[in-house]
Structures are given as C-alpha cells and as structure tokens.
Amino acid sequence: MxxxxxxxxxxxxxxxxxxxxxxxxxxxxxxxxxxxxxxxxxxxxxxxxxxxxxxxxxxxxxxxxxxxxxxxxxxxxxxxxxxxxxxxxxxxxxxxxxxxxxxxxxxxxxxxxxxxxxxxxxxxxxxxxxxxxxQSKAQIITFRSIEINTETLSVYIVEENSKILLNLTLTEFKIITLMSQAPYKVFTRSELMNHCLPDGDALERTVDSHISKLRRKLEDHHQTNLLINVRGVGYRLGQNDEK
Incomplete structure (x- = not known):
C-alpha cells in the first residue's frame, strides 16, 4: 500500500x-x-x-x-x-x-x-x-485565561502567578483551537466533527463526549461557562454578553 x-x-x-x-x-x-x-x-x-x-x-x-x-x-x-x-x-x-x-x-x-x-x-x-x-507556523491564540500554542500543541491556563498546562487529547486540542479562533460563533456538531474528529468517526454524538471531557478539564481549573451548549445546534466558546 x-x-x-x-x-x-x-x-x-x-x-x-x-x-x-x-x-x-x-x-x-x-x-x-x-x-x-x-x-x-x-x-x-x-x-x-x-x-x-x-x-x-x-x-x-x-x-x-x-x-x-x-x-x-x-x-x-x-x-x-x-x-x-x-x-x-x-x-x-x-x-x-x-x-x-x-x-x-x-x-x-x-x-x-x-x-x-x-x-x-x-x-x-x-x-x-x-x-x-x-509543521504549522507557531501561533499563540488567547481567549480569556486560555493560551494556545499551535506549534507545540499546548493549551495553558494563565493566571496571575502561574501558567498551567492542560492535559488534552489531540481531538480536544483541535476543538478548543478551532473554537478559540472564532469566539462566540456557534459551531454545529457536523462542523466540529469534520474539522476535529478522527477519520471514519461519523457519529455526531461523539462530539458531545469530547466536549464534555474538555469542559471538565477546563472547570477543574476554574474556567467555567466557557463551552456553551446551544440547544439543537451545537456549541460556542463564551457567552454573547462577554463581547
């Protein structure tokens, strides 16, 4: 082959x-x-x-x-x-x-x-x-207390006196990176699946599992109300009233 x-x-x-x-x-x-x-x-x-x-x-x-x-x-x-x-x-x-x-x-x-x-x-x-x-060019993306380095595939929670590395899977990293580039945009499950999930994984509801796991990891570091469920559509990063 x-x-x-x-x-x-x-x-x-x-x-x-x-x-x-x-x-x-x-x-x-x-x-x-x-x-x-x-x-x-x-x-x-x-x-x-x-x-x-x-x-x-x-x-x-x-x-x-x-x-x-x-x-x-x-x-x-x-x-x-x-x-x-x-x-x-x-x-x-x-x-x-x-x-x-x-x-x-x-x-x-x-x-x-x-x-x-x-x-x-x-x-x-x-x-x-x-x-x-x-191989992609290094890019630092930030949203609230989140800092993403696209070259090292690292996501940090940046606080006043600390910088904490989150333990994310590749799929979780791709989800938070995609959504952080368009905060407040509502991503459908199909969009997240097509951009972030492994080839051949055609179950849209699997997106919910990844989002749930990612949300728990963020909440473990006091990052609440970040991944918002938009009923019947999908998810967005952040509340509309934060703009």
Missing part, C-alpha cells in the same frame, strides 16, 4: 505495537515494516509504559485487553506525560467501546478482526494530522 506523502518521511517514524496476541502482533508488525515504518513491540501494559518513557515513539497501536495493565490504563498513563498519537485495537464492536476510546484520549480506533491495510491507512492518517499540526 504506502502513501506517497510518507514515502520519504515515514522510514524514521517509530511505531510502538502493544499486543499480547503474537500472531496479531506479527501481522501488524510485518505490514508496518513493509510500508516503511520502524516497529517496537510490547506484550503487556507495564512493558508498553516503560518503552514509551525511554524511547522516542511517534505513534502507539494499543490493544485494550492486555496483561498486568490494560489498554485504558496505559492510555491514561501516556496522556499524563505526552500527546503521542494512540490508535486503540478493540475486539468489542460496540459503540460504547469506541466512545470510551475517544473520550479517554485515543486519536483513533480499529475493531478486530481488521484488514491490515486499514491499520496502515489509520496510522498514515493520524500521523499526517500530527505532522501538519507540528
């Missing part, structure tokens, strides 16, 4: 494959290497966390059901330190599992059994989004 966009760049991309089923792990490993990626393997959650902490990893393919620490625990641990893109592998073809993956901080998900070419397509799509974001 292989996308020409990555033909020269992806050889340096290192993928951590976390899968305790050796046969599945071997299939993913072989297809990634055939498409020019470097691969590191882990077979349990503890090992995955240790590798992620010690090595430069460009993307993680993470199974949900793992020994020692499960995939959700590994994902939570990764999100406490880095914004490494994560694609979850799940054997449960259930909507709740997909929503949970995105809510906790996954950038995409693939349901088993899968076509190995789908894995490659998802990896390339997630890396493409990440690459475009990191």
């Amino acid at each position: 292989g996308n020409n966009f990555f033909s020269s760049a992806q050889v340096s991309k290192q993928i951590l494959v976390v899968e305790d089923d050796y046969d599945i792990g071997d299939i993913v490993d072989n297809y990634l290497k055939k498409n020019g990626f470097q691969v590191v393997r882990a077979t349990n959650g503890k090992q995955a966390i240790e590798i992620h902490a010690k090595q430069h990893i460009d993307l993680v393919i993470l199974d949900v059901k793992l020994p020692i620490l499960n995939g959700w625990e590994v994902l939570n641990h990764i999100r406490q330190s880095k914004q490494t893109p994560v694609i979850m592998l799940t054997a449960l073809d259930q909507e709740i599992d997909k929503v949970t993956a995105l809510r906790i901080g996954a950038d995409d998900f693939v349901v088993k059994p899968f076509n190995p070419n789908e894995i490659i397509a998802r990896v390339e799509a997630v890396l493409r989004r990440s690459m475009f974001s990191s």
Whole structure:
C-alpha cells in the first residue's frame, strides 16, 4: 500500500505495537515494516509504559485487553506525560467501546478482526494530522485565561502567578483551537466533527463526549461557562454578553 506523502518521511517514524496476541502482533508488525515504518513491540501494559518513557515513539497501536495493565490504563498513563498519537485495537464492536476510546484520549480506533491495510491507512492518517499540526507556523491564540500554542500543541491556563498546562487529547486540542479562533460563533456538531474528529468517526454524538471531557478539564481549573451548549445546534466558546 504506502502513501506517497510518507514515502520519504515515514522510514524514521517509530511505531510502538502493544499486543499480547503474537500472531496479531506479527501481522501488524510485518505490514508496518513493509510500508516503511520502524516497529517496537510490547506484550503487556507495564512493558508498553516503560518503552514509551525511554524511547522516542511517534505513534502507539494499543490493544485494550492486555496483561498486568490494560489498554485504558496505559492510555491514561501516556496522556499524563505526552500527546503521542494512540490508535486503540478493540475486539468489542460496540459503540460504547469506541466512545470510551475517544473520550479517554485515543486519536483513533480499529475493531478486530481488521484488514491490515486499514491499520496502515489509520496510522498514515493520524500521523499526517500530527505532522501538519507540528509543521504549522507557531501561533499563540488567547481567549480569556486560555493560551494556545499551535506549534507545540499546548493549551495553558494563565493566571496571575502561574501558567498551567492542560492535559488534552489531540481531538480536544483541535476543538478548543478551532473554537478559540472564532469566539462566540456557534459551531454545529457536523462542523466540529469534520474539522476535529478522527477519520471514519461519523457519529455526531461523539462530539458531545469530547466536549464534555474538555469542559471538565477546563472547570477543574476554574474556567467555567466557557463551552456553551446551544440547544439543537451545537456549541460556542463564551457567552454573547462577554463581547
């Protein structure tokens, strides 16, 4: 398969494959290497966390059901330190599992059994989004106490004597960045989905899960009444009377 966009760049991309089923792990490993990626393997959650902490990893393919620490625990641990893109592998073809993956901080998900070419397509799509974001010119966007750096993909709460880094997923970052560029504008769920959600995630109500998680993170730092639900339409950033 292989996308020409990555033909020269992806050889340096290192993928951590976390899968305790050796046969599945071997299939993913072989297809990634055939498409020019470097691969590191882990077979349990503890090992995955240790590798992620010690090595430069460009993307993680993470199974949900793992020994020692499960995939959700590994994902939570990764999100406490880095914004490494994560694609979850799940054997449960259930909507709740997909929503949970995105809510906790996954950038995409693939349901088993899968076509190995789908894995490659998802990896390339997630890396493409990440690459475009990191190569964009640095821009600082501010709204109220929020400060966004589009080069480092960082969002801070700036207070009088402190600057606090928010622990956001890539999707949450894209939502707050998009909305902060047009405060008070009402964004429909379709707009947010098309601009901010992973490829193939066609559930508009999944937007609600991302917004809810983002709102809680903001409120944890006393940033209230920021993400406003406009009934029957979508969401806006800030109240109209703040203009």
